Amino acid sequence: MSTASLPSSAAAAVDETIGLDERMPRRATLPPGRRRRKRRWVSNLIAVVFSVVWIFPVYWMVNTAFKPRAEIMTPTPIFLPQHPSIDNFIVAVTQSNFLTDLRNSLIVVVATVVLSIVLGFFAAAALSRFRFRGRRTIMVFILVVQMLPGTALLIPTFLMFNSLNLLGTFFGLALAYVAAVLPFSIWVMRGFFIAIPMEIEEAAKMDGANTWVILTRVLFPLVGPGVIATSIFAFIAAWNDYLIAYTFMKDQAMYTLPVWLASFTTPAAGTDFGGQMAGSVLFSLPVIIFFLIIQRNLVAGMSAGAVKG
């Protein structure tokens, strides 16, 4: 099922129908070849304009981050730093709690990733390899839960964590993230489970493997791509979250990076845009790199999770 919705090699099979097209003598104000070339040219022009506009905010962030202070606040914007410097990065990293908050973020992110993989894997196994009563209900529940507004569950979770003394703890924060990520991770891993033929585990069973061995030694490696997709999703969710961390972590020493970034100010005259942009670059970089690495599987993964959903 999942493979049907994936964008795959179909693109390659296309394109070569041009021959037919060009033999047709229709509405030939321009020779067909030139028509096509002109069309291609127009498309390329639009694509260039679009790309420039769309990349501009990212470019401006990087550009500002490398400018010395004097080149940031200028009546006429400077489009390339005249004297590129990394001062802003030094300010961002040293001045505020960057390192502490980076450590906080990493703790929470690792906990979220590990927990969501383990819990998601077992739950996905149950929901794909077995038929039992209530399974459909669980699947529908998982889907509906994903739509709940973030601000809605914030209030009861806040109160509950408050009375359980989990407010302002990494454990509580990670728990909230795991709950947010689980529906997606179960859904995606389930898609990969379904694609594995039953014969494989039957063979393993013949060899005397028990459920635990089948799950951990046979099936886990086979759903590897699902595990990777899940961990990247969990990483990004926990790394990027602002709302929950901002509400739950009131102790400045416990801030995660998004909260650090949003409250980034330096003593020197209010908002320091250079430092802020340098901080934004540092904070965004891991995510952008992740996205670029997995770009080929990105849409496939999203459609496995969403289109299938």
Next chain:
Amino acid sequence: MTVMADPVVREEHAAAVGDSPRRRPPRRGRRQWAPLWLLTPAGLVMGVVTVVPIVLLVLISVTDYDQRSLFTGAFAFVGFEQYAAIFTDSDFWWSLVRTIVFTVAMVVGSVAVGMGVAQLMTRLGTVMRYVVTVVLICAWAMPNVASSLVWNWLFQPGYGVVNWLLTQLRVFGDMTDVAWSQHPLLSATSIWALIVWQAVPFIALTLYAAQVQVPQEYYEAARLDGASEWTVYRSITLVFLRPTLLLITILSIIWDYNVFNQIWLISQGGPDATTTTLGIFTYKTAFVGFDLGGGAAISVVTTLILLVLTAVYIRNLVRSGEDL
């Protein structure tokens, strides 16, 4: 563990393989314990951090839980008073209207641009298509806290590069000192632009992926008949894209309806609450005014509206079975 004779078997396979000489009802037997212990850990987390909060949310919404209660633990049951208060509060209705207008504007903007970009990508050569893909991914990958800060900087009065660019256009007059976040319509516009900017990549890439799957024969046939580009797009591409488009539109509605960070970080719902959507309104009520009971009631209403908005989607999912 070893007692579990044949744990990982679907019933149809159990029947086909016929591993058990005993005739037993397909859904019974000890092997059914496996899904239970497999589901328990995830179930516990979801139960404690999702199901319990949902129930709590409804319970809190019929109390007068506030800041005092946080310390004393004392609160009173007030029935539907919170709801009555909301429904007579013009701030709530305005937030609802704003949320709907915002959502519609964002969904229309991002889906329209996304469709255009997807179509554009099918007409590009490999190199240019790769460039566009990378650009889209960069915009998509930016964490929204970072992009909100970048937006603040782009639209900064006096030094913002957007203000400068608009001034250079000489269409809007001197925009240099315009404070976007201080002006109702302008702050809404800049937030709208941010949301669309971040939403287009997913939409464009998903639609493009769907578009390259359209069998090429249809296009050939249409071109043989001399159909115009527009006709081809409308009567072939759009027809094939319909299911994907529907899904994307619904997902966009859900996501845009729930937008919080960007608004909070750019305008905090201001100026004069003109960018206060339901999410911001809830947050302000619950965590700035610490009227948690009221906030919970707003949340319940917000969630119900969202469920109604997406009922079709849920019904389709449940109906289609999708071998759930």
